[in-house]
Amino acid sequence: NTLQSKEQVYPQSEPLTQEPGYMSVVPSGPLPAPPKSLRALDMADDLRKLHRLWQLEAFRQLDPIDPRHRAIPPSYCNPFPLDIEPISQFSFGYQSSSFQVVARDDGYLYCLRRYDNVNAVDHNLARTTTNRWKGLEHSHLVSLYSTYVTEEAFFFVYQYIPGVVRMRDRLVGSPSREEAVWSMICQLVSVIRKVHLAGMAVRTLDARHLLVQADSMRERWYVNCAGVPDALGWELHKSVDQLQVEDIRQLGYLIISWATGTEVNASTNSAAMGRCSQFFKGNFSEELCELAMSLTRSKTPPSITDLCRNLSGRIMDEMDHAELNMQRTERALGVEFEGGRMLQLLLKLSFANEQSEFDPNRQWAQSGDCYIVKLFRDFVFYQVDDDGNSDMDLGHVTMALAKLDAAAEEEIYLTSRDGESSMVVSYASVARCLESVYQELCANAAPQQPY
DSSP states (O other): OOOOOHHHHSTTOOOOOOOTTOOOSOOSSOOOOOOSSGGGGSOOHHHHHHHHHHHHHHTOOOOTTOGGGGGSOTTEEEEEEOOSSSSOEEETTEEEEEEEEEETTTOOEEEEEEEEOOOOOOHHHHHHHHHHHHTOOOTTBOOEEEEEEOSSEEEEEEEOOTTEEEHHHHOOSOOOOHHHHHHHHHHHHHHHHHHHHTTOOOOOOSTTTEEEEEOSSOEEEEEOSTTHHHHTTTTTTSOHHHHHHHHHHHHHHHHHHHHHTSOOOTTSOHHHHHHHHHHHHHHSOHHHHHHHHHHHHOSSOOOHHHHHHHTHHHHHHHHHHHHHHHHHHHHHHHHHHHHHHHHHHHHHHHHHHHGGGGSSOGGGGGSHHHHHHHHHHHHHHOOBOTTSOBOOOHHHHHHHHHHHHHTOOOEEEEEOTTSSOEEEEEHHHHHHHHHHHHHHHHHHSOOOOOO
């Protein structure tokens, strides 16, 4: 019941270990204004809604009695079909289907592509193809993680990207803005260059296998099913040079498709292609028209290196846009970082204040480190004004938690609710108490079950 200093409570305490470069003292200058509402601790509305939709996607799964569960290998669970059509699709000559799945060994989401009735699989070719594509990483390429063959099917395990749809499903007959078309071109040219410089060809540049993810800032394009035609032995008679030229031509068809809103490819009849070309010339710039025509009609289309050189100005524009988007994302990440730090502290405070009743020694919760943590909890969340009314000052709460996380040497006055006990301690001392109590609780807790 007496006033004590931090030296009396911790006469020989060791300094709390800090992360490199993180201050443990209160700055001498003015501090940033603390937030006044919970909304100030959240990211922008459009980003929050977007990530919430992506999170909801992660929880999708088939009904437990759905027969399609049998199409998934035992090492995966919680499948959800990614094909819009109710029947399986044919891709590269085989019946195929794709699922969103969760791996049992790590709990992460993956995209699992299944190809049925693949009778003759060259295992050496499949292994070589997988190793080559696994070593290729690009921001606009859906990464291939592994492949394996069972008696019933050939499986490809890919990176799962939330919120994407096929380009074919976005083609609704209405034209796109020219800026959006140039953005798509720059993104696809970048991934084509990466693949071609690695001595390979993309081979999946079509509206069925191209994915687009849209938010309020931009559209991100992803090349999907990389390595599938190689592993399945599709058109092995063609050389890499021939396949790379086909990639360039396919890029031209994709430009026309996205610009006009109508899917076109090498098999499109001349009348339909003529109508699309006429519409293209009447609604888009001469620069874009010349590019599309040179890629689709020239007997010797430009190489990817020449294409990058010709698009240098557009690529710089795309890079500027990407940098602006990255800065916005980093600002949102900073907000979430602060929220994550506070969540960790709140979880530890909750365990320390609520789980202590399970300790055999009930006096432990009313003395020593645990008691100081309880008093600090009251200091943060049980503030009252002069009239005894609850004072819900969010700025006080966030600032106190931030100083606790930084283990600041600033001293604070803690008192019990009845006013019988009081003490002066630093945030650093409270941080040591909290960590000590939490580690003791963890040591006495029941062992956790593996995932």
